[in-house]
Amino acid sequence: MCHYCGCREIPLIKEFIAEHESVTDAAGGALRALDRGDRTLAAELVGRMERELRAHWQGEEQGLFAVMGGSAEYAGYIDALVREHRALAAFLGRVDLDRTEDVVRLREAVDELHHHIAKEEDGLFPASLTALSGDEWDRSMTAWRSAHPEAPGELGR
Numbered sequence: 195m196c197h198y199c200g201c202r203e204i205p206l207i208k209e210f211i212a213e214h215e216s217v218t219d220a221a222g223g224a225l226r227a228l229d230r231g232d233r234t235l236a237a238e239l240v241g242r243m244e245r246e247l248r249a250h251w252q253g254e255e256q257g258l259f260a261v262m263g264g265s266a267e268y269a270g271y272i273d274a275l276v277r278e279h280r281a282l283a284a285f286l287g288r289v290d291l292d293r294t295e296d297v298v299r300l301r302e303a304v305d306e307l308h309h310h311i312a313k314e315e316d317g318l319f320p321a322s323l324t325a326l327s328g329d330e331w332d333r334s335m336t337a338w339r340s341a342h343p344e345a346p347g348e349l350g351r
Contacts, residue, residue: 228300253337
């Protein structure tokens, strides 16, 4: 993500980025565990990815995506991101790490996840700075809080 526009300082965007980092850490850990032959740890980390992404996507889709998707300028971009969410969710919900083809697909999915995150962090998040009104930010933050009822911190209140 760039460091020029200042979106990283917006509390909601900070939360999204922290979630991205947590999920990619789990993804990397799962792949390293598979490389060592530790399918048990890999499965735990894939499960963590799935749980964290579920809440993350709910917060994004019901908040920032819903607000920005109302604009014709962003609707197609956001629709594509949601389709990517659905495809990864479907895969993570059925992945079997005892199947070689699923392990190969997991490696591809992690690579695709990194590209997906870049689309959000380098495209959508900076655009949100100029696209959203104060009320739209409030709606987006409310959706994030709803998806993360146990969250501490500035947004979790």
